[in-house]
Amino acid sequence: MNTLFTLIVALQVITAIVIIGLVLVQHGKGADMGAAFGSGASGSLFGATGSSSFLSRATGVAATIFFCTTLALAYLGNRHTAPSGGVMENLASPKVEAVPTTSSTPTATSRQNVEKTDAATPASKNRVDQIPK
Numbered sequence: 565m566n567t568l569f570t571l572i573v574a575l576q577v578i579t580a581i582v583i584i585g586l587v588l589v590q591h592g593k594g595a596d597m598g599a600a601f602g603s604g605a606s607g608s609l610f611g612a613t614g615s616s617s618f619l620s621r622a623t624g625v626a627a628t629i630f631f632c633t634t635l636a637l638a639y640l641g642n643r644h645t646a647p648s649g650g651v652m653e654n655l656a657s658p659k660v661e662a663v664p665t666t667s668s669t670p671t672a673t674s675r676q677n678v679e680k681t682d683a684a685t686p687a688s689k690n691r692v693d694q695i696p697k
Contacts, residue, residue, distance in 0.1 A: 569640050576633040579626050586623045 569637070572633050572636050572640070576630060576637065579630040579633060583623060583626045583630060586619055586626060590619045590623070
């Protein structure tokens with residue numbers, strides 16, 4: 565599928581260059597007046613009618629190819645869309661570590677450990693229920 569996408573992009577770039585070249589080669593509306601006074605249009609490569617019909621048709625064909633390649637690129641670009649939903653739904657859920665369960669009544673050793681940590685740390689760091697000011 566990637567090679568098809570690359571080929572279509574290459575065709576679109578070539579077609580865009582061809583369109584630019586064809587538009588630059590075409591004569592403007594003001595060139596018809598100069599051709600009427602003998603600018604040599606009858607001796608041109610495309611005959612006495614001039615090159616306007618050939619260049620106009622070639623530009624139309626190139627524009628059609630460019631349009632079709634643009635539609636193909638839009639189709640291929642939107643073909644593999646993510647499933648619908650919010651951004652938050654695609655996030656991985658955080659891993660929660662299991663907390664060891666303790667009995668509902670603290671034992672004497674756990675009370676001593678709590679008292680030791682209370683004495684070792686300042687009261688401002690140990691107290692969670694206080695709101696800092």
